[in-house]
Amino acid sequence: MKSKLRALWDHPAGPKTIHFWAPTFKWGLSIANISDFSKPPEKLSYPQQAVIATSGIIWSRYCFVIIPWNWNLFAVNSAMACTGFYQLSRKLRHDYFAPPPTAAAAEVDRSLAGD
Numbered sequence: 001m002k003s004k005l006r007a008l009w010d011h012p013a014g015p016k017t018i019h020f021w022a023p024t025f026k027w028g029l030s031i032a033n034i035s036d037f038s039k040p041p042e043k044l045s046y047p048q049q050a051v052i053a054t055s056g057i058i059w060s061r062y063c064f065v066i067i068p069w070n071w072n073l074f075a076v077n078s079a080m081a082c083t084g085f086y087q088l089s090r091k092l093r094h095d096y097f098a099p100p101p102t103a104a105a106a107e108v109d110r111s112l113a114g115d
Contacts, residue, residue, distance in 0.1 A: 012068040023073040030076060033083040041094035049087040056081025
């Protein structure tokens with residue numbers, strides 16, 4: 001067990017390097033995006049989610065171009081891409097594929113807006 005911990009510690013993308021800590025802290029973005037799954041779709045932002053998804057795709061590819069391969073970077077960016085695309089799909093379904101509101105719901109909205 002000691003040799004495995006020593007190998008992790010001395011790895012070129014191990015805890016002594018930025019290659020370990022940058023992706024580790026980047027998990028905060030994915031966790032924040034996951035916590036937004038409960039947010040109503042109308043509150044989501046197209047530009048923000050597009051950037052998160054695109055960034056995830058670009059950096060997922062890049063982590064295999066750099067030496068050493070950084071699996072932590074790949075995992076966090078894959079999670080970013082997945083959560084970004086999921087949020088975009090929620091927003092698109094809400095904005096373009098949701099059934100139109102009923103007349104009763106529209107009347108309630110108008111009465112609340114007048115208050």
